[in-house]
Amino acid sequence: xxxxxxxxxxxxxxxxxxxxxxxxxxxxxxxxxxxxxxxxxxxxxxxxxxxxxxxxxxxxxxxxxxxxxxxxxxxxxxxxxxxxxxxxxxxxxxxxxxxxxxxxxxxxxxxxxxxxxxxxxxxxx
Amino acid sequence: xxxxxxxxxxxxxxxxxxxxxxxxxxxxxxxxxxxxxxxxxxxxxxxxxxxxxxxxxxxxxxxxxxxxxxxxxxxxxxxxxxxxxxxxxxxxxxxxxxxxxxxxxxxxxxxxxxxxxxxxxxxxxxxxxxxxxxxxxxxxxxxxxxxxxxxxxxxxxxxxxxxxxxxxxxxxxxxxxxxxxxxxxxxxxxxxxxxxxxxxxxxxxxxxxxxxxxxxxxxxxxxxxxxxxxxxxxxxxxxxxxxxxxxxxxxxxxxxxxxxxxxxxxxxxxxxxxxxxxxxxxxxxxxxxxxxxxxxxxxxxxxxxxxxxxxxxxxxxxxxxxxxxxxxxxxxxxxxxxxxxxxxxxxxxxxxxxxxxxxxxxxxxxxxxxxxxx
Numbered sequence: 043x044x045x046x047x048x049x050x051x052x053x054x055x056x057x058x059x060x061x062x063x064x065x066x067x068x069x070x071x072x073x074x075x076x077x078x079x080x081x082x083x084x085x086x087x088x089x090x091x092x093x094x095x096x097x098x099x100x101x102x103x104x105x106x107x108x109x110x111x112x113x114x115x116x117x118x119x120x121x122x123x124x125x126x127x128x129x130x131x132x133x134x135x136x137x138x139x140x141x142x143x144x145x146x147x148x149x150x151x152x153x154x155x156x157x158x159x160x161x162x163x164x165x166x167x
Numbered sequence: 168x169x170x171x172x173x174x175x176x177x178x179x180x181x182x183x184x185x186x187x188x189x190x191x192x193x194x195x196x197x198x199x200x201x202x203x204x205x206x207x208x209x210x211x212x213x214x215x216x217x218x219x220x221x222x223x224x225x226x227x228x229x230x231x232x233x234x235x236x237x238x239x240x241x242x243x244x245x246x247x248x249x250x251x252x253x254x255x256x257x258x259x260x261x262x263x264x265x266x267x268x269x270x271x272x273x274x275x276x277x278x279x280x281x282x283x284x285x286x287x288x289x290x291x292x293x294x295x296x297x298x299x300x301x302x303x304x305x306x307x308x309x310x311x312x313x314x315x316x317x318x319x320x321x322x323x324x325x326x327x328x329x330x331x332x333x334x335x336x337x338x339x340x341x342x343x344x345x346x347x348x349x350x351x352x353x354x355x356x357x358x359x360x361x362x363x364x365x366x367x368x369x370x371x372x373x374x375x376x377x378x379x380x381x382x383x384x385x386x387x388x389x390x391x392x393x394x395x396x397x398x399x400x401x402x403x404x405x406x407x408x409x410x411x412x413x414x415x416x417x418x419x420x421x422x423x424x425x426x427x428x429x430x431x432x433x434x435x436x437x438x439x440x441x442x443x444x445x446x447x448x449x450x451x452x453x454x455x456x457x458x459x460x461x462x463x464x465x466x467x468x469x470x471x472x473x474x475x476x477x478x479x480x481x482x483x484x485x486x487x488x489x490x491x492x493x494x495x496x497x498x499x500x501x502x503x504x505x506x507x508x509x510x511x512x513x514x515x516x517x518x519x520x521x522x523x524x525x526x527x528x529x530x531x532x533x534x535x536x537x538x539x540x541x
Contacts, residue, residue, distance in 0.1 A: 078190075078398065079207045081494045082470045084525070099524065101472050103206045103398060103493065106522075132205075 043071045045162050046136055050155035052112045053164050057136070058155055061143070065113060065152065068140040069100070072165050074132060077102035083128040087117045087142060093151065097142060100128070113151045115144040178223035179315040179375035187394055194397060195286035197224035202396035209399035210496040213361055217321030218395030219382055226289035226311050227369060228296075231279040234303035239280055240442035241299065243273060244422060244450070246432040248440055250275040255341045255356055258430050259422050260292065261446030265453050266418040267425070268295060270410060272358060274343060281354070281369075283316075285412045299445065315375040319382060320365035320403075322539070323391045328366065331381070335366065348374070360400065362407030362537055402493045408464060408504060408535035414475055414490045415462060415504060421453050424460045424506065426534070460487065460506040464536060467529040470494055471522040473503035480519045486511045489520070495536060502536045503529075 045051065049059035055073035059066045074080070080102045087097035097111045124130050124139050131139040146152070156164065175198040184191060189200035200221065202209060212218050230239060239247050245258035252275055260268045269288040274281040284292055289311065296307055319328070329336045334344055335355055343356035354369040370378055382392055401411070410416050415425050422431050433451055436443040453459075467473060473492025478485050492503030503520070512518065516531045 075190075078202060079205050081472060103402065103472070104201075106472065106474070 043136075045070055045072070045158040047158035050112075050152050050157060051161035052110060052155060053161070054110050055165070056110055056112060058112050058152055059140075060149070060152060063145065063149075064118060064143045065115065065146050066140045067097070067111065067142050067144065069109065069131065069135055070161070071135055073107075074135045077104055077107070079103045080128045080131045083125050083131070083141070085120045085125060085142060087111065087120075089117060091115060091117055091144060100131075109141065111142075111144065112155050113144060113146050114148065115146040117142055118145050119143040176224070176312070178221055179372040180221045180223065180317075180379065183376070183379055183394075184221070189394070189396065192397075195224060195289075197286060199224055200394070200396040202398045203394050206396070206398035206402065207496045209393070209395040210402050212393050213321045213363060213395060213399065213403055214497055215322070217319060217324045217327065217365070217392035218361075218399065219379070219392050220318040220320070220395050220397075220400055221315075222318050222367070223311075223315045223372075223375075224286040225316060226282075226284035226286060226292070226309070227314055227316065228282045228284065228289075228293070229279050229308040229310055230282065230305055231308070232304050232306040235280055235305045236440075237442055238296075238300065238303045238305040239273065239282075240435065240440075241303075241444055242296070243271070244431045244444055244446065245273075246435040246438070246441075247273055247275065247280075248438065252277050253343055253345075255343060255358055257341075259416075259427060260295070261422070261444070261450065262418055263446055263449060265421045265446040265449035267412070267416045267420055267422060268292065268418060269412060270416055270427075270430075272356075274354070274356065288412060313372055314369055315372050315378070316367065316369050317378065317382075318359055318361075318365065318367045319392060320359045320361040320363045321392070322363060324363075324365045327382075327391055338366075348377075353378075360407075360409055361403040362409070362535065363403075363539055401491075402496060405491050405493050405502065405504070406495055406497055406535070406537035411491060415506075420460075420506075421450060421458075423450070423453060423458050424462060426462050458509050461509040461511075462490070462534070463505055463507055463512070464532045464534040465489075465492075465503045465505060465518060465520065465529045466532045466536075467501035467503065467520060467522075467527050469501065469527055471501060471525060471527055473501055473520055473522055473527075477503070478521045479505050479507060480521070481512055481516065486518065497537055501527075501529075504534070 055070045082101035085098035096108045184200045243258040272283045338357040359365045477489040487507035489503045
């Protein structure tokens with residue numbers, strides 16, 4: 043599945059999608075394919091968050107990985123459905139299985155993240 | 168100029184893996200399928216019905232000649248001279264200090280012996296055999312790359328095999344037979360590494376395609392036997408508390424720490440045709456002094472995956488570390504094997520495990536975690 047171009051990406055596979063005045067963050071299909079069955083999600087981000095800060099940990103049968111936020115802002119919402127059932131990420135990583143919503147300090151910061159095409163080039167898809 | 172990565176060995180099932188969408192990885196220098204789809208689904212498929220594993224990467228080395236038996240008695244920690252023909256035994260190969268070089272299966276044929284070894288230890292062992300051979304007359308024939316090997320494991324497997332063989336379902340555990348399929352010979356043993364009933368089959372490499380066609384005749388969702396990868400193989404053997412070299416076993420670990428006393432015969436040099444095995448003196452001393460570590464089982468709360476190296480604590484003191492762990496698909500909770508200081512804890516004791524950045528609570532439980540209902 044090609045990376046949707048309605049959002050921007052970090053090289054560490056977190057997608058950042060503008061939604062009104064918020065930015066929604068999740069992980070890409072490429073990351074999901076690498077991780078295989080996702081068994082656990084721990085979101086530690088709360089309140090103020092900065093670009094490059096870890097927002098939590100994701101665990102699969104294969105490995106445990108940190109998740110990162112690509113922008114400065116404030117955490118507004120955590121997707122409880124995905125924390126309760128992390129396997130949702132295996133099923134719909136670009137839609138239902140978003141992870142957090144952030145109110146950005148500077149909406150323009152998103153432009154500094156990778157476009158879908160550049161992200162795909164980076165991960166060698 | 169860039170250095171090229173060394174090419175990986177391919178098993179005779181390589182094209183099959185590609186055709187079935189396998190996720191291929193480098194495993195001990197071989198390109199192996201870690202999974203075809205969901206590891207957890209493949210795991211459950213084996214527990215409920217049947218799974219087919221390509222294990223062609225494992226070493227298959229034949230021994231024959233006048234002194235083959237004596238050579239093997241010196242090499243292996245377990246007695247083999249009293250094995251009946253067409254049976255197999257689990258054994259260890261140790262170094263002079265009693266540390267484990269590999270865990271293996273030895274097969275006794277009428278005119279030769281077969282050793283099945285871990286892929287990661289094949290090169291090391293071939294060197295070892297050369298070092299220890301001395302004046303013994305033994306022919307060592309590594310047939311790994313001219314043969315294929317599959318494991319077919321699960322409660323429905325024997326019924327399906329029974330459809331085209333009456334001999335195989337009558338095999339006892341750790342026995343094998345040789346079958347001819349169109350003049351080519353196969354070795355079929357009632358052995359496995361999953362905790363389920365089933366067989367392992369050794370066949371000439373060129374028969375690989377025909378074998379999978381036969382075993383995977385039923386296709387689709389409801390197929391009784393489906394292709395299964397190494398990811399599920401690992402979670403299955405962890406549930407069955409079977410050791411994996413590089414985790415529960417290595418050259419600094421002795422068989423007693425790993426709970427493998429049954430695979431060591433410290434008195435076999437006393438037999439009429441007995442030999443002293445490499446490491447025997449060291450193991451006698453270790454046995455006399457008592458174990459330096461103890462392998463235990465842990466059941467964790469929550470859903471985090473325990474991994475090799477995670478520290479285990481009790482009351483703030485570190486008892487040891489995890490050797491293998493997973494979120495058990497069959498039991499629905501995380502399980503781990505760990506080495507701890509002997510006597511530092513008992514079954515039922517609470518422990519804390521450092522998993523990722525968290526501290527998770529658990530308790531010591533008996534091994535194995537899963538046992539097939541009879």
